[in-house]
Amino acid sequence: MAQTSTGIENSERELVRKILSGDNNAFAALIKNNQRLVFSITARMLNNPSDTDDICQDIFIKALTNISKFKFESKLSTWIARIAYTTCSNHVQKKKISLLDDMVTRNDEDHEGESFSNRIPDDSGEMPDESLFIKEIKTRLDGEINLLPPLLKTILVLYHQEELSYVEIASIMGLPIGTVKSYLFRGRRLLRDRLINKIKQEDFL
Amino acid sequence: MNIHLTDSEIQRLAEDLTGNEKQIAGHLEVCNPCKEKYEFYKLLFKEIKVCKSPGIPASFANTVIEMAAQKQEHIIMSYYRLFYGVIIGLSLIAIILSTQTVTIKKIITGFHPVAPGKIGAVETVLIMGAVSFIYVCLIGYQNRFKKEHLLSDITF
Numbered sequence: 430m431a432q433t434s435t436g437i438e439n440s441e442r443e444l445v446r447k448i449l450s451g452d453n454n455a456f457a458a459l460i461k462n463n464q465r466l467v468f469s470i471t472a473r474m475l476n477n478p479s480d481t482d483d484i485c486q487d488i489f490i491k492a493l494t495n496i497s498k499f500k501f502e503s504k505l506s507t508w509i510a511r512i513a514y515t516t517c518s519n520h521v522q523k524k525k526i527s528l529l530d531d532m533v534t535r536n537d538e539d540h541e542g543e544s545f546s547n548r549i550p551d552d553s554g555e556m557p558d559e560s561l562f563i564k565e566i567k568t569r570l571d572g573e574i575n576l577l578p579p580l581l582k583t584i585l586v587l588y589h590q591e592e593l594s595y596v597e598i599a600s601i602m603g604l605p606i607g608t609v610k611s612y613l614f615r616g617r618r619l620l621r622d623r624l625i626n627k628i629k630q631e632d633f634l
Numbered sequence: 635m636n637i638h639l640t641d642s643e644i645q646r647l648a649e650d651l652t653g654n655e656k657q658i659a660g661h662l663e664v665c666n667p668c669k670e671k672y673e674f675y676k677l678l679f680k681e682i683k684v685c686k687s688p689g690i691p692a693s694f695a696n697t698v699i700e701m702a703a704q705k706q707e708h709i710i711m712s713y714y715r716l717f718y719g720v721i722i723g724l725s726l727i728a729i730i731l732s733t734q735t736v737t738i739k740k741i742i743t744g745f746h747p748v749a750p751g752k753i754g755a756v757e758t759v760l761i762m763g764a765v766s767f768i769y770v771c772l773i774g775y776q777n778r779f780k781k782e783h784l785l786s787d788i789t790f
Contacts, residue, residue: 460699464695465690478688485694486701490698490701490705563681585682590685617678618645621674621678
């Protein structure tokens with residue numbers, strides 16, 4: 430049976446109360462419940478496996494240190510994801526990496542309102558063998574997602590893999606819901622265009 | 635038909651988010667480029683969902699808890715060090731004052747005359763310092779024991 434929102438809030442209150450009283454099992458439960466989400470955000474934002482573990486540890490230590498400030502205005506997982514996103518953003522900006530490529534924004538704006546057939550004229554050509562095509566997409570997808578700007582790939586992963594709503598993603602990233610939607614659409618379009626171009630370059634299409 | 639669906643419309647269709655916009659869905663039946671694009675997005679969304687997730691070390695939760703315990707211990711130890719410093723400092727001042735020149739002794743005992751066999755201000759400070767020092771040490775050991783006990787309780 431699905432838990433109601435009140436039920437979830439009560440269980441989160443109980444978990445936070447236990448953590449504040451020094452119960453390490455409760456803290457372990459908090460980590461286990463949220464580690465997948467935190468690792469997803471961190472891995473996509475940083476794109477550097479050697480930093481990921483350390484940053485994730487820092488994120489949970491920050492969560493523990495600040496848990497008394499959690500006001501139950503959002504889900505606990507959203508609050509922890511916000512800590513993860515903020516920590517990673519600071520880390521990325523320190524390394525002078527742009528969260529959203531200027532080029533992506535410019536290209537996107539250029540394409541706005543343009544019809545599909547104008548943008549990719551020979552896309553309506555003969556379709557390749559379907560199973561080969563799917564295999565090629567699967568092989569390249571993870572690498573192509575990683576090549577997207579940090580902001581776009583994080584939204585993409587939060588929406589499709591973690592199945593978070595626009596509201597939750599907006600709350601995590603501190604962005605308006607409309608902006609999240611717009612970035613998600615841009616990210617997917619960019620990913621699609623790049624995949625098609627890559628496959629075309631290898632004479633697959 | 636020359637007018638194609640916009641990219642956003644096709645993405646929404648691929649996500650089944652168009653609701654009652656039957657005109658949009660109907661367009662796919664008559665427009666091959668839009669249909670191909672729609673099918674590509676369908677495939678893309680399906681594959682992103684099952685894309686590999688980052689590996690999480692098996693002992694990750696344990697490592698974080700140990701780190702948190704070490705950090706907490708570090709903070710506690712900083713307070714203890716400060717407290718020890720103050721106590722030792724006070725004790726040293728008391729010892730110096732009590733062994734200093736007769737004049738200083740006279741000043742101290744002048745303000746606080748002590749009868750023979752009774753404890754004076756300097757001795758009181760020394761005794762209080764020693765008792766506090768022992769108390770702080772005991773609390774420190776107790777906290778350490780408690781923390782080790784809690785860590786050994788955790789099951790993964």
